[in-house]
Amino acid sequence: MSHVASPQSCADPVEHDHAAGHLAALHGSEALVDVFQPDATRHHIVEVQPALHVELDFTAVSQVAYQPTIIVGRTELPYKNIKEMVDYARANPGAINRGSPGAAILSNLAPVAFEKSLGIRTNHIPFNGDAPAIQAMLSNSIDVYGTSITSSLPHIKSGKFRVLGVMDTKRLPQVPEALTFKELGYEFEAPLRYYLSAPAATPKDVVSRLNKSINDVLADPAFIERARAIGMEPQGGTPEDMERLLNAEIARWNPVVKSLNLPKAGQ
The missing domain is CATH 3.40.190.150 (Bordetella uptake gene, domain 1)
Incomplete structure (x- = not known):
């Protein structure tokens, strides 16, 4: 996109x-x-x-x-990467609330396509832009969020958000510890x-x-x-x-x- x-x-x-x-x-x-x-x-x-x-x-x-599109989650969640999130979603159908900056934006479309490919489902909650979605994450109203590193980096560095996965074949230099989807076993960019x-x-x-x-x-x-x-x-x-x-x-x-x-x- x-x-x-x-x-x-x-x-x-x-x-x-x-x-x-x-x-x-x-x-x-x-x-x-x-x-x-x-x-x-x-x-x-x-x-x-x-x-x-x-x-x-x-x-x-x-x-x-x-x-790349990335998926971030709150740091207190029981899953620490996208593979663990997928396992959690399978064991707890409909338990994950996933936000996006808008329904027709890639950071929603990519998670939708990824979930469909695996047969899992999260509850999508669209927002009008990044700011309200980030506030929803900070207030624990949503669990995970499709976004870019540009808008989420301050909250990752503060320890409030964790990158669950990078939708690319290489890691992001801003968060080198964050694994790519490919490293976690998913051919998805x-x-x-x-x-x-x-x-x-x-x-x-x-x-x-x-x-x-x-x-x-x-x-x-x-x-x-x-x-x-x-x-x-x-x-x-x-x-x-x-x-x-x-x-x-x-x-x-x-x-x-x-x-x-x-x-x-x-x-």
């Missing part, structure tokens, strides 16, 4: 306190570097609607970065990808210049350091690379979205 950042303003954005979301567009003409400010955990996004067709309304410029797009009518030479400028920034050691400090791994590439990744993400996650029978925007 991804953010699709665009220099074109988007009307009536819906704000989410989460660094990851369903197919979306960043609001306004934010500079690329501003996306990775250490305090930039709030992004303006618009919900995907039937009238918004990413492949028709936007043209790919470049991938910008990615970070769910990267939160960040892209930059332009309006569909943008001339190809302009797209090429934008792509070169972005990749130059992504190779800057100072930018890499700032991005990694908040849990982002810079990753550029060509517009064609971005299109392939984006199409693969759409193909993977759209069936999961449809299975949730979510109401359309405006309903």
Whole structure:
């Protein structure tokens, strides 16, 4: 799943306190570097609607970065990693309350797909962004939470949250002790990808210049350091690379979205 950042303003954005979301567009003409400010955990996004067709309304410029989805739990829970959580869920059906920043956001879709693959179920409780979900964790209203390292790291470092699993093939440098899903025996990855797009009518030479400028920034050691400090791994590439990744993400996650029978925007 991804953010699709665009220099074109988007009307009536819906704000989410989460660094990851369903197919979306960043609001306004934010500079690329501003996306990775250490305090930039709030992004303006618009919900995907039937009238918004990413492949028709936007043209790919470049991938910008990615970070894995993670599952965090309260430290006093009886399970300390995702394998132990799965065993607990099997022994105690419906006993785990799982929060997310929104139903159609990857940090819900990935756990839904993972649970279905194993035949287990948690009680999903969606929130409008990270802030209320984190408060629910802190008040013991939910047990586990699908999120990113960006928003959860302060509470992990304080000892209130524990990373149960990283949905990637490699560990996170911010929490090197946290095991990946692969290490725990599950072939499951769910990267939160960040892209930059332009309006569909943008001339190809302009797209090429934008792509070169972005990749130059992504190779800057100072930018890499700032991005990694908040849990982002810079990753550029060509517009064609971005299109392939984006199409693969759409193909993977759209069936999961449809299975949730979510109401359309405006309903």
